[in-house]
Amino acid sequence: MSFIPGTQLVLRVFACAVLVSSGFGAASQSSLTRGPYLQFSTTNSMHIVWRTEGPTLPVVRFGKRLDALTQRSSEVVTRASLGVDGQHIPSKWVALRTKQNLALPKLHSAPIGTFQYEVRLTGLEPNTRYYYVVMDGEHPLTKVDASFSVVTPPPRGAHQRIRFWAIGDSGTGRQAQIDVYNAMLATVKRENHAIDFWLHLGDMAYGRGRDVEFQSRFFESYAPTLRGSVCWPTMGNHEGSISRGATGIGPYYDAYVVPTRGEAGGLASGTEAYYSFDWGNIHFVCLDSHDLERKPTGGMAKWLKADLERTKADWVIAFWHHPPYTKGSHDSDKEKDLTEMREYIMPLIDSGGVDLVLTGHSHVYERSMLIDGAYATPSVSENVVLDDGDGDPEGDGAYRKSQGIHPHEGTVQIVAGHAGANLGRKGTIPFMRKTIVEHGSVLIDVYGDTLSATMVNANGTTRDAFQLVKRGNVDLAHIALPWQPPEWKKPEHARANPATPAVDHKVLIPKNAEWQFMAGEHPRGRDWTLPEFNVSAWKTGVATFGFGDGTVRTEIAAPRGRHASVYMRRQFTIDQADKVTELGLVIDYKDAFIAYINGREAARVNVGRSAGRNAQKIKAREENGYSYVGLSVANLRDGVNTLAIEAHTATESPLDFRIDASLLLED
């Protein structure tokens, strides 16, 4: 199975018949716009979720054989986005705003006309493969295909080989996200060992966790895996920009269905913000580290304590977004959210007998030794490490704990926020055994008393491996002076990660395009950036504009005793401005520029202050060639938009000058 950028699972199956679907009373001419994807499962049930444009009669047919899908779903929750009073409602959806439809649970900010169906399949057998097809009444919306199938979890407590995938901070739409995903797919194919489910450690939908960002950066990116295995999520700070843990409202909470009443094992949380579930002999606990109270007097901490006291699983694995220990792109010694997870939550984790903690947020891979009681800020390694080996069975040997769940026998901490976002490192946590600044993800296998974890980088190379074995009775003691990782210093001339455009993008203005331009003089004020500006006096030419450079296509006069400047404008069209996730320039310039969209500044590079003839503190550009610069989309509108760019040199009487820009839209 390979990942194809831009692949969207949109199967347009138009029902010819007019369906009067239960409760909707509308003609069905539906198309899948999201999914289907699997959500929380128990040993005898499974959720399948999908969205359509317009209402349908939601049915899932399923069975143990692809050619015998004889069972039908009977339970469904329908949510809808039909707009709110005062909002513009497209005419084709006005008729759907019936009292009955408006009474349906609402989707936070999905496109108007979207219907989301959350179907629960019941009466399933544990550890059994089921095939399914999603229907609109009697019309299939998905192919009858083996990829639409899932294996239910094994019976609770069963000692069975379990494999899951853990990723964090992936949802950028960048090449790194795709590479990490493909590396995982290639690894499981090579090892002929598929994942049973996966954990997303948060930040799956950059930049603000909008519905449209979930769509492109999560649901479309991972569609092949989402249809065959359950993703158990935790909310990251980017999703938390809009979604709220306290109220359970927002695109994050629309996207996922998780157990709140202990349906999958564990103590009922009563909220989707945090929850637990059992899979075979493992108990998983998910916390909301972003926007809920972390103190021990808060509800989440009290629930965590009670949940851990109840479980009788062989293994306990906890996951959330903000790492208690990191020196990657974030510093847990300085940031409140992270320090609080360490000081308030980690004591409960240690006394509750948790074995492994998985987090994201910090864009790096960090993996600790076997540690216990590390609550001090700043982090120290003295007397908190129980085993300072590398945990590698082919190295220092596996970490060992006693059979069963015991307090203070140590956790291994994995920070896995390296599945797509730009990487970073601020230092070294003294009890981290591995700190690797590469993109990747983590595959974890649990079989009986042994947990094995490997970090696979974006090239498919295993960069870290360790094992945890829980067998017999093990005496563990805190080491006074454990092994220390080598000191790390920030490279003196470290360059920031260059920005890159989303892989899946559309070119709105190509390189070397024709622009209207003005050179050798400055326009008055900023009216020239406005769409309605009368541009008839300007010339037309093909970029690159400039002089003294081999790439120039439209030569302008080199000034003497002045900075060189050029002003250029071009129109472009956007269909649905509110659905734009990202806009950016691929731009070659010397030395500085300011870009405007419809009269509003959208990007500024190397111009310190002011603009036009008054532009000041202009810095020289050191690099050559095209680079990517994101643009603010605050002023985009439906229909025709105007991009205006002013470019300047850093020096007077320059020897060379150039500017060319291409405008990209994430598709």
Add this chain to the structure above:
Amino acid sequence: MKMVAPTFKLPFSLLCVLSIVCFCRVSFSHDGPEHDIEELTAQIEKEGASADLLLQRAIEYQVIKKTAEAIRDLEQAQQLEGGSPTILRELGRAYFAAGKTNEALNTVTRGITAGASGSERASLLMVRSEILRPRKEYEKALADAEEAIMEHPNNVEWYLDRSQLHALLKKTKERVKGIEEGIKATGSGLLEIELVDALIEDGQHAVALKKIEEELAASRIQSSWLIRRAKIRLAAKQNEVAKTDLVAAINELNSRMSGTAVDPSLFADRGQAFELYGDREQAHKDYSVAKERGLSDEWINERIRATKK
């Protein structure tokens, strides 16, 4: 059969605020809150200060514990967009965190009276309830909690807060009823545990004991349930069997306490066991350690006072 799902109303004004917030930045990755603050500062300098940018920067300042800077930004944001419930709520919280309770109270009250509705209004009411508690204005805090729960009946934490207020006001019957409502609305297991405590306080020992026995059979760790059972046994003058429970609880708690790195909730549990056992001095020590390590609320303060020599 239809599964029950909550219905939320999302005000259009909130949608507008959110959509503005969403469209302001292009950021899709970052190097920590300092970097976000730098980016936001540059954007504010470039585009001028807007309420949304200031709100975002204030949130980042709070992450790195720069409360004064966060308050400054939120005050400016509030000047730019006076009626925004989100800004007033965040500013109220920031004042409260800085110990400025009068300012906090005034700010949040302005948000409540400014016409916030639905879950926004409920959040503001709960923030005000939280601010009123340290001022010992429990009746007012309870009224706010009641109204918040009416507006948004799905938040487990709010039921717990209301339960604690009922306990502080010795409204044992209302406490039981309120928790039962919460269990019905959310299914929370934590509220089930809270209910057992409320039933014991209300003297409904037989009902509580049934639940305790079920939990003892189901749980791996038993100390908290043994302590609850001991309370009931002590009330029934079954002192010897109660002490057996307490000794078993203390032994189990001791086995979970390792060196100096101890979960403060275990100290609170052990303090309770010692107090019921009659060892007030050890109980006082344990309660005090629990408080020092972050477990600080009215209950622990009361226990510390009650066990003081």
